[in-house]
Amino acid sequence: RMRLSNALTEEALLPLLSAALPPHGARLDVQLGNVAVPVSIPAANELPYTMAGRDFLLLFQHLDVSSVIILWALLLAEQKVVLQAKQPHVLTMAAETLSALLFPFSWQHVYIPILPASLLDILQAPVPYLIGIDEEVHRLAEHEAMLSDDVVQVDLDSAAIICDPDLASSIRLPQKQYNKLYKAIAPFCRTAPSLTGGGVENGLTGRTAFNAAWAFPMAPPPDMETEPAPGAISEMSEVEVRAVVKRIKAAFLRFFVSLMVRYQELMVVPPPSLKQPAALDFFDERRWLGRFSAGCAEWLQMLARSQAFT
Numbered sequence: 001r002m003r004l005s006n007a008l009t010e011e012a013l014l015p016l017l018s019a020a021l022p023p024h025g026a027r028l029d030v031q032l033g034n035v036a037v038p039v040s041i042p043a044a045n046e047l048p049y050t051m052a053g054r055d056f057l058l059l060f061q062h063l064d065v066s067s068v069i070i071l072w073a074l075l076l077a078e079q080k081v082v083l084q085a086k087q088p089h090v091l092t093m094a095a096e097t098l099s100a101l102l103f104p105f106s107w108q109h110v111y112i113p114i115l116p117a118s119l120l121d122i123l124q125a126p127v128p129y130l131i132g133i134d135e136e137v138h139r140l141a142e143h144e145a146m147l148s149d150d151v152v153q154v155d156l157d158s159a160a161i162i163c164d165p166d167l168a169s170s171i172r173l174p175q176k177q178y179n180k181l182y183k184a185i186a187p188f189c190r191t192a193p194s195l196t197g198g199g200v201e202n203g204l205t206g207r208t209a210f211n212a213a214w215a216f217p218m219a220p221p222p223d224m225e226t227e228p229a230p231g232a233i234s235e236m237s238e239v240e241v242r243a244v245v246k247r248i249k250a251a252f253l254r255f256f257v258s259l260m261v262r263y264q265e266l267m268v269v270p271p272p273s274l275k276q277p278a279a280l281d282f283f284d285e286r287r288w289l290g291r292f293s294a295g296c297a298e299w300l301q302m303l304a305r306s307q308a309f310t
Helices: 010-020 054-062 065-075 086-102 117-124 137-145 165-169 175-188 236-259 285-289 294-304
Strands: 029-030 033-042 081-085 109-111 129-131 151-156 161-162
Touching: 029 175, 054 086, 054 175, 054 236, 065 086, 065 151, 065 161, 065 175, 065 294, 081 086, 081 294, 086 129, 109 117, 117 129, 129 165, 137 161, 175 236, 285 294
Parallel strands: 081 129, 081 151, 109 129
Antiparallel strands: 029 033, 151 161
């Protein structure tokens, strides 16, 4: 966040390197040359702090509630995800928001909010990734056929998630937890687009493809009654924005807490015959899956086998 005309000497860096961290909930300004560097520690037992402010909500302004949840669930299943938008700022903030919503898990794989053209080849890497591409790079990726069928493409401008229909249909979350999450974030999301027809037009290229929202098996809660949003985001005060961001992050955290409640009861000691036990050897996955309906077992197993869960 700083641009300095001259290289900093070790002596000049000493105030920053030797400063004691402030207590929880406090802030310390460390003077580094002519720049004051703020160092803050969040209050104890609070969600991690995000600096985005109202930009944190851009993801919800671009996608409807079902699309937000399926995209989040696909990341937890560690799929290859490419975000597309004409504005680089939207790409950055959408990627940052998605990363924050994984708490207490975290994204363990390739993370590039804005992909430069020189790194285009990474789109064919055989690993999970979360990558943002602007209009120019997306056009180049299409021309070079760099986006394989196993890549989830999220067009933020046209509110479409393009992926394999079998993958989309496998994203079935536990119903009770899903219903609560849906109701909590629905007031802040974009209105769902029409799901009629046989395809969705990608706003960046004009290419028609399958919209994952049509295969998403999770219907809105039957008793859908959400608290109305407190007006347009652009009209909210900074205090209101912070309250909304906190409310959204808390809703996703509550989902995880409900999913993993009493997890200590599921911890086991692997048998001595396992010389090199894997992470799941310490966790009774069968008993955990038994807490939920069989319909969501596939997604739960993808979560349990993820690097984040490990």
